[in-house]
Amino acid sequence: MDIQKFGGFVAEMRKERGMTQQELAKRLSVTNKAVSRWETGSGFPDISTLEPLADALGVSVIELIHSERIEGGLTAETAEKALSDTIELANLRRDRREFIIAAVALSVIGLMVIALAVFVPSAPTVWTLPFLFCTVSGLGCLYYALRKRKRGLPSALWFAAAGVLLFVPIAQIVILICLILYFNRMIF
Numbered sequence: 001m002d003i004q005k006f007g008g009f010v011a012e013m014r015k016e017r018g019m020t021q022q023e024l025a026k027r028l029s030v031t032n033k034a035v036s037r038w039e040t041g042s043g044f045p046d047i048s049t050l051e052p053l054a055d056a057l058g059v060s061v062i063e064l065i066h067s068e069r070i071e072g073g074l075t076a077e078t079a080e081k082a083l084s085d086t087i088e089l090a091n092l093r094r095d096r097r098e099f100i101i102a103a104v105a106l107s108v109i110g111l112m113v114i115a116l117a118v119f120v121p122s123a124p125t126v127w128t129l130p131f132l133f134c135t136v137s138g139l140g141c142l143y144y145a146l147r148k149r150k151r152g153l154p155s156a157l158w159f160a161a162a163g164v165l166l167f168v169p170i171a172q173i174v175i176l177i178c179l180i181l182y183f184n185r186m187i188f
Contacts, residue, residue: 002067007041009067013057014039027056047090095148099157102144106137106165127176131169138165 014024014035021039025032028049037043045053054064063070065082113129138161145158 003044004041005067006044006064007039009064010035010053010057011039013059017056017058019056024056028052044089044093047086050086095157099161102141103161106161109133109137127172131172134165134168138162138169141165 014021021035022032025035028035030045030049034043034045038045050061050064054061057064059069062079062082065085110133113133116129141158141162145155145162148155148158
């Protein structure tokens, strides 16, 4: 579903009905900023809002989802495409919400690990906790990305998070190996 095309269609239908963004927003019990985000393509209405939005604009839900007027009636193909677009949009929203929740949780835990390393500056705390945290969470993100990819869902954000998180333990291992080699040369 092309969100820019959707926004243009909503704006066109709203203007065709002689409504302002404020009037449409009031009719749908949303803010006029929400309507503005829809029309500029920077947001999409909640699925529960699609039917009232279609009624307010004088179009069918199928036409709204397709972002174009459908001449000659509704076909089974059109309805099926609209349904698959709606399901895809719902999955994308759920995926984004899951990623944000995971990112916030990992950030909080990461900050706790950093705070612990700062306030208890012993070698095991400074090296081991970040290593364990990044390894476990990076492998978790990698597993989740592979699982989503197997189901055909977008997983690029999860792969990116896994790469960033797994970089830390790899860097730590490289640094430790370099330190061991350096100190072994100094001893012998």
